Amino acid sequence: MSVAVFLQGPHGPFFAKLAKRLSQQGITTHKISFNGGDRYFAWADFLVDFTGSEGDWASFFKSYLLKHDVEAVFVYGDCRRYHSQARVVCESLGVAFGVFEEGYLRPDFVTLEWGGVNAFSQMDWTRDAIEKYESDLRKPCAPPVGQTFWHRASYAMGYYTAMRLARSEFPAYHHHRHRDWKAEGICWLRSFVRKGLYKITERNLTSKLTREFSKRFFLFPLQTRDDFQLREHSDLLSIENAIDRVLKSFAKNAPDDAVIVLKHHPMDRGFCHYQKLIDSLEVRYSIQGRVVYCHDLHLPTLLDHARGVVTINSTVGISALLHKVPTKVLGRALYDISGLTHQGTLSSFWVEPESVDVAFFRRFHTYLYEQTQLDGSFSKAVGATIEGVVKRIESAAEGSLQAKLSITSENSAS
Incomplete structure (x- = not known):
């Protein structure tokens, strides 16, 4: 992989830190922001704002991937408005589509799959495939993450505040959640109050x-x-x-x-x-x-x-x-x-x-752990998580090379 694009990530600097790590590996990174919250946490070799309408997104994105010879795209969640269209574009161009999500196994893990997650997963989840799987004996290596409430809350409030302040710069943006920055902040404060209240009432x-x-x-x-x-x-x-x-x-x-x-x-x-x-x-x-x-x-x-x-x-x-x-x-x-x-x-x-x-x-x-899970968290002590992502990318690249060598060998034999 030589060129990677990041779209929307989890609230916080996880995608920015991952982009910086990949850049240090010699991979050219691009970040496309759809609102001020995306931009607030962004870092990449090239930063781009998409300010067009949702209807223009697919054609813009396809042109962008072709222009920059992009080989991989990373998103958080595959069902958001813009990510759903991005998945289709990537499939049509043969661009790797890496989807992050909260861990299937919780806590202390995150999910990374190629092509889609949950019911859109591209893996074979039949009983036969699982029973035939040969384990690589990988064991969890990162220490427990612990509580992440305050990290999540602060990142969310920062994200929605930045999104509100830059709203005029992204007039056509449609968010996947129907709450503004004030409502988001109030809800997080209410969550804190209720957390303390339930500790008493449910003791x-x-x-x-x-x-x-x-x-x-x-x-x-x-x-x-x-x-x-x-x-x-x-x-x-x-x-x-x-x-x-x-x-x-x-x-x-x-x-x-x-x-x-x-x-x-x-x-x-x-x-x-x-x-x-x-x-x-x-x-x-x-x-x-x-x-x-x-x-x-x-x-x-x-x-x-x-x-x-x-x-x-x-x-x-x-x-x-x-x-x-x-x-x-x-x-x-x-x-x-x-x-x-x-x-x-x-x-x-x-x-x-x-x-x-x-x-x-x-x-x-x-099967689930070794094929889809990475040790760590998106919001706290993310270093181990990022190293796990790098290894997963390297493994995918090696697999692609082996597939190409296999095809070449078969063609030569014929």
Whole structure:
């Protein structure tokens, strides 16, 4: 690889530091910014602002890649407006499309795949491919990342403030989230307040769930309101729609002694709240006293005592499998495979959930980790993460060379 382009990255300087590292390797780096927040955190050998309309983006991007002989493009998330179009352009030109995302395995890992992530992953996720995979015996090498809340919060507020201040310079920009900088800042402050509040109000809830309701409760971890996993990789209309569907099915089919626990997503803590909706649905479906709505309880502890997990397509599903907890996926997830998740209907899951094939899950976990995960974080102590990216790029380059040599050899033999 000699030329790489960066589009939108995670909030913060991760893409800038990665671009600088690649530049030190002799790779010419370009950064295309779509708003002031992108530009605020940007670094590359060449910095470019795209100020045109969304309709002009694909043709601009294609021309840019051809003009600069670009060999790889890196993005954070493959479902954003501009990234979706970029993926199509890269496919048409044969340009490598590297997609970063939060780790399939959490915490302490990030995802990097070529071509797409989640349900757009280009890897073979069939049981046959996973069982045939030969491990490279790679072991996690970076120390635990720890809490990243304040890093994420400060980067997000800096990003949205810069985006607001430079709004006149990017008049046609459409953001993938429908909040302005003031709303974003208020929500992060509210999240901080609620985090402290829930530490007090929920202090005895874990004990109650693990003692009184152990192996009697089903866990439904909610995803963020604007999660592309919900918007692109499921047929559900919204989180509210998902809550309604799950509680209705639970009320109709679950054993009378069962309880359902809905856990709010920590990144959505300050942005939305579902208590009123859940209260009304409890009454509508006559399940008062059988529904628990919580926020910041320790997830591994809950999984150790859960009877089953229902998820749209969250990576919590993988954590549940790690804890050998039967899991039902409502959307489209790469781990929704026979032997791992419940393949029957949601109504049957409450009564007779399919167990996890532990031996197969170990193979799946190894396959997932070695092929898609990098040790580290986007927002804290990112050095190890960046070194992992460099090694992944070098490995991909070697694979490309081997493929070319193989083709040359076959042509010569013929």
